Amino acid sequence: MTRKIEQSRKLQRRAEQMIPGGVNSPVRAFRAVGGEPPFIVRGAGSHLWDADGNEYIDYIGSWGPQILGHAAPLVVDAITNAARNGTSFGASTPAEADLAEIVLSAFPHMQKVRFVSSGTEATMSAIRLARAYTKRKYIVKFEGCYHGHADALLVKAGSGVATLGIPGSAGVPEEFTQFTLALPFNDTDALEQAFKKFRHQIACVIVEPVVGNMGCVPPARGYLEGLRAITERDKTLLIFDEVMTGFRLAFGGAQELYAIHPDLTTMGKIIGGGLPVGAYGGPSEIMDLVAPLGPVYQAGTLSGNPLAMAAGLATLRHLKEHKKEIYPRLDKLSGELAAGVALAAKEAGVPICYNRVGSMFTWFFAPCPVTDWNSAAKSDTEAFGRFFRAMLENGVYLPPSQFEAAFLSAAHTEEDIQQTIATAKQAFALAHA
Numbered sequence: 050m051t052r053k054i055e056q057s058r059k060l061q062r063r064a065e066q067m068i069p070g071g072v073n074s075p076v077r078a079f080r081a082v083g084g085e086p087p088f089i090v091r092g093a094g095s096h097l098w099d100a101d102g103n104e105y106i107d108y109i110g111s112w113g114p115q116i117l118g119h120a121a122p123l124v125v126d127a128i129t130n131a132a133r134n135g136t137s138f139g140a141s142t143p144a145e146a147d148l149a150e151i152v153l154s155a156f157p158h159m160q161k162v163r164f165v166s167s168g169t170e171a172t173m174s175a176i177r178l179a180r181a182y183t184k185r186k187y188i189v190k191f192e193g194c195y196h197g198h199a200d201a202l203l204v205k206a207g208s209g210v211a212t213l214g215i216p217g218s219a220g221v222p223e224e225f226t227q228f229t230l231a232l233p234f235n236d237t238d239a240l241e242q243a244f245k246k247f248r249h250q251i252a253c254v255i256v257e258p259v260v261g262n263m264g265c266v267p268p269a270r271g272y273l274e275g276l277r278a279i280t281e282r283d284k285t286l287l288i289f290d291e292v293m294t295g296f297r298l299a300f301g302g303a304q305e306l307y308a309i310h311p312d313l314t315t316m317g318k319i320i321g322g323g324l325p326v327g328a329y330g331g332p333s334e335i336m337d338l339v340a341p342l343g344p345v346y347q348a349g350t351l352s353g354n355p356l357a358m359a360a361g362l363a364t365l366r367h368l369k370e371h372k373k374e375i376y377p378r379l380d381k382l383s384g385e386l387a388a389g390v391a392l393a394a395k396e397a398g399v400p401i402c403y404n405r406v407g408s409m410f411t412w413f414f415a416p417c418p419v420t421d422w423n424s425a426a427k428s429d430t431e432a433f434g435r436f437f438r439a440m441l442e443n444g445v446y447l448p449p450s451q452f453e454a455a456f457l458s459a460a461h462t463e464e465d466i467q468q469t470i471a472t473a474k475q476a477f478a479l480a481h482a
């Protein structure tokens with residue numbers, strides 16, 4: 050297959066005249082991998098079609114939300130039905146408590162949840178709340194973890210930022226990040242030292258329990274338990290940022306998979322079923338500090354939007370009802386795919402190391418093991434770029450950055466997996482020639 054790119058190229062040039070880089074989120078510009086980003090005109094199940102008529106097997110799934118595949122009929126119906134009754138009222142609708150109920154059923158440590166419109170808003174609000182609850186200033190995050198683009202969190206923030214080689218971001222005064230401590234992931238000693246130095250001053254530790262934003266990096270055995278114990282000891286809130294992992298690694302997210310209860314949880318992506326929704330939640334004692342009950346201000350014109358609630362509700366109901374089949378199948382197919390491609394690399398003499406948890410995975414063009422940002426950063430991003438472009442050229446759409454996790458959806462088939470492995474074999478053979 051030779052990919053046609055004429056239309057996508059035209060659309061990109063047109064967009065570039067009006068939108069910075071032609072994109073509304075930087076990674077879409079393909080700067081880290083080169084080549085022409087396809088303009089997508091349609092998705093169905095596990096496949097996408099671009100403006101030139103090329104078809105792709107998709108492993109991005111809108112960066113996570115599309116766990117049921119693109120244009121899942123039950124989600125499209127839910128959105129359509131909701132839209133007929135009006136798209137936004139700025140007043141409460143019954144669907145908000147419906148979505149809250151199913152979210153709370155998935156996360157037993159949460160008694161209350163507040164919906165926002167993005168993951169960025171969710172983490173920003175959770176941190177504000179943690180600072181208010183503890184009356185402390187410092188926050189701890191980990192190198193390579195991304196928690197959205199709020200000022201205080203744009204420190205050593207993984208994928209998008211790392212890919213572009215920007216340590217933080219221009220436009221963020223040092224004073225705004227002076228209370229942000231960035232520590233290496235999977236390093237309990239570093240955390241102990243920070244807690245010694247800033248005793249009773251750390252409001253919260255925010256973590257991606259399985260990191261997706263430096264590529265997929267799982268927690269080392271006992272690491273999350275250590276985080277829980279250390280934060281509890283110092284009365285610091287532990288925030289699991291499950292924007293990516295929530296409803297993906299298990300219906301109850303990473304905290305179900307690893308059996309750890311954080312104090313606050315942030316969510317996004319799948320919770321909106323492909324529409325813009327984020328959420329943060331925890332025990333009532335903490336959540337009741339949020340306005341109008343308490344002094345922590347947080348609001349949103351389109352928060353709890355009826356279309357978004359309908360899409361989220363349809364998605365979560367389906368996942369909950371079929372979780373016994375969906376999650377094991379995602380795990381099995383993802384395992385086949387991740388290992389199959391790694392084997393193809395090995396046979397071609399291309400050194401790669403892969404990490405996978407459930408339906409999140411990354412092939413690092415790096416020495417094993419990849420356990421934190423420093424080891425991920427050893428990746429040969431040129432080699433990844435060649436692999437990425439060869440896959441795209443032959444109908445497989447992977448995340449356009451070495452430092453992003455790929456995702457499987459429930460719509461992917463055994464045939465998709467086998468075709469992808471065959472495509473990878475070709476790609477590695479080419480790389481070797």
Ligand SMILES: *Cc1c(COP(=O)(O)O)cnc(C)c1O
Binds near residue numbers: 290
């Ligand atoms: C995607 C992501 C965010 C940001 O969510 P947006 O909806 O893009 O603002 C925050 N945290 C994690 C872990 C994410 O993967």
